[in-house]
Amino acid sequence: MGIDNKDELDDELVKSLERLVEEETSVAKAFVDNQKESSAENTAAKDSQDTDIEMGKTKVIPKVTTDMLTKSDDDVQKTGVYNVDEVRDNIRNIPVKNSDSGVNLDVDLDVNSDVSSDIDSDKHADSDKHVAGGTASDDKKKKIIIGVSCGIAALLVLIGIITGVVIHNRSKESYKYNYEKGMESYKNNDYDSAVKYLSKAAKLNEGKKNTDLKYTLYECYKEENNTDKQIETLKDILSYDENNQKSIQELASIYEQKKDGNALNTLIKSYKNKEGYKYLSDYVVENPKPSVEAGTYDDEVKLQFTESSSSTIYYTQDKSEPTEKSTKYNGDTIEIKNGTTTIKAVAVNSIGVYSDVVELQYVVDYKKPSTPTVSPESGTYAEGQQVTISNIPVGSKAYYTLDGSTPTAGSEEYTEPFDIPEGNNVISVVIIDSHNQASSVVKRNYVINKAKTFSYNECLEILKNRLIADGVLKSDGNTTSDGRKVTFVYQPKATVDSVEMYIVRFDVTDKSKTSTEGYYGIGIKNGTCYKVTNSNGSYSSSEY
Numbered sequence: 001m002g003i004d005n006k007d008e009l010d011d012e013l014v015k016s017l018e019r020l021v022e023e024e025t026s027v028a029k030a031f032v033d034n035q036k037e038s039s040a041e042n043t044a045a046k047d048s049q050d051t052d053i054e055m056g057k058t059k060v061i062p063k064v065t066t067d068m069l070t071k072s073d074d075d076v077q078k079t080g081v082y083n084v085d086e087v088r089d090n091i092r093n094i095p096v097k098n099s100d101s102g103v104n105l106d107v108d109l110d111v112n113s114d115v116s117s118d119i120d121s122d123k124h125a126d127s128d129k130h131v132a133g134g135t136a137s138d139d140k141k142k143k144i145i146i147g148v149s150c151g152i153a154a155l156l157v158l159i160g161i162i163t164g165v166v167i168h169n170r171s172k173e174s175y176k177y178n179y180e181k182g183m184e185s186y187k188n189n190d191y192d193s194a195v196k197y198l199s200k201a202a203k204l205n206e207g208k209k210n211t212d213l214k215y216t217l218y219e220c221y222k223e224e225n226n227t228d229k230q231i232e233t234l235k236d237i238l239s240y241d242e243n244n245q246k247s248i249q250e251l252a253s254i255y256e257q258k259k260d261g262n263a264l265n266t267l268i269k270s271y272k273n274k275e276g277y278k279y280l281s282d283y284v285v286e287n288p289k290p291s292v293e294a295g296t297y298d299d300e301v302k303l304q305f306t307e308s309s310s311s312t313i314y315y316t317q318d319k320s321e322p323t324e325k326s327t328k329y330n331g332d333t334i335e336i337k338n339g340t341t342t343i344k345a346v347a348v349n350s351i352g353v354y355s356d357v358v359e360l361q362y363v364v365d366y367k368k369p370s371t372p373t374v375s376p377e378s379g380t381y382a383e384g385q386q387v388t389i390s391n392i393p394v395g396s397k398a399y400y401t402l403d404g405s406t407p408t409a410g411s412e413e414y415t416e417p418f419d420i421p422e423g424n425n426v427i428s429v430v431i432i433d434s435h436n437q438a439s440s441v442v443k444r445n446y447v448i449n450k451a452k453t454f455s456y457n458e459c460l461e462i463l464k465n466r467l468i469a470d471g472v473l474k475s476d477g478n479t480t481s482d483g484r485k486v487t488f489v490y491q492p493k494a495t496v497d498s499v500e501m502y503i504v505r506f507d508v509t510d511k512s513k514t515s516t517e518g519y520y521g522i523g524i525k526n527g528t529c530y531k532v533t534n535s536n537g538s539y540s541s542s543e544y
Helices: 003-041 046-056 073-079 084-092 115-129 135-172 175-187 191-203 211-223 227-240 245-257 261-270 275-283 456-469
Strands: 095-097 104-106 295-297 301-303 311-316 334-336 339-349 358-364 373-375 379-382 386-390 397-401 423-432 442-449 485-496 499-510 513-523 529-535 538-543
Touching (some): 175 191, 175 211, 191 211, 211 245, 245 261, 301 358, 373 442, 456 485, 456 499, 485 513, 485 538, 499 538, 513 538
Parallel strands (some): 295 358
Antiparallel strands (some): 301 334, 397 423, 423 442
């Protein structure tokens, strides 16, 4: 039964006692009135009648009030026991109103000391007026007074005892009593008793906001291994002192020991952006850290996460909230391609505590490859002209056509310089990267004329003119500058360093002795002269 219910019960008990006193008073009054009527009929003389009327006047029993049945809180705190004699004296000394005359009379209801003296006083008064015939009436009146007085006295004793018990019980329900008894029991390691008293004190107004009292109550439950009551008490403390450090940390510790990740998640979220959040730092799971910040990129993004050894990362790519049922991050690269991609990631520790959700948005807009460089420029060239393509990014490829059409990934792939066919050619070149993005198309127009080919005699004449110009031969072309005879000996055609040429041996005769002083080559297509070195039939050349 709660304290409020006990107070109501005590009040009802006091009211019941008041009704009991009123009923007893009514009974006594009726009895006295009856005796008065009987006495009036047996009295003949007027004086005797006056005396009897005077004696028979009804005296109203005083009403017992709530104030007489209760004591002040200060008295209760001092003694804890209700003084029955004090209650009785209070009632006894209240003025009694005569029902007939309206005159207030002081009535002493002390049965233990004054009953016999009252009777003697009444007897002397009656003897002055009634010498004869008054004795029988006096005896009846004495019996009435004694009976009524004894009944009231017994009733007062009963009222005093019950009221004392009620008030004593009320003192045991007080904050001070239960707080002091509870703390004393806690110091004596009597945790059961401490819980009994402190839980009562905590429910009273003075105890509701006393966090020290409630924390002591929590310590008692902790000693008793009552986890549910520990949690309940800590929550109660925080309902009055939201940022109580000890209570926040103890509550988090209990949840961790219970491996109750959901409860710990709720606690951490409830303190987000509050002062008490700093007390939960040991329980907060670190957020996943991305290797590439969110943003806009012109190439594919390769994303990785840094995770703690004590947690696992889960992520989504469909904008849904990540949970332990989402894709588990295993350390591999997450490839983010063209378009807009939203990634949400969360770290979860071994008991199910979640970090904050990290939301990352990547916009990938592939950039076209740069324009290829094609050389030579458009123009007219002799047969044998080659085309070179450069400025090809890594991972990309160049493709070309010779008919002016737009090249695709299915066209001829460029791998090395190539010859331009004879005639009028429109060459188109494009670069396509790994994302199938194509550069702008570059076009060149080449007119390739058939190259002139030189005969052996023409080539030999070109060589002689060059030797004359350099002072090796005299103007006749057959004698060296020092007068020796020169003979040009034809060698088979050969391709030396990619140039097709005629090879000529250069012999000199001096006084009938002939010796070879070197080899020359003349390009069949370009008429260029070369110095040629013959090493066991293998030629090499350098332009002369």
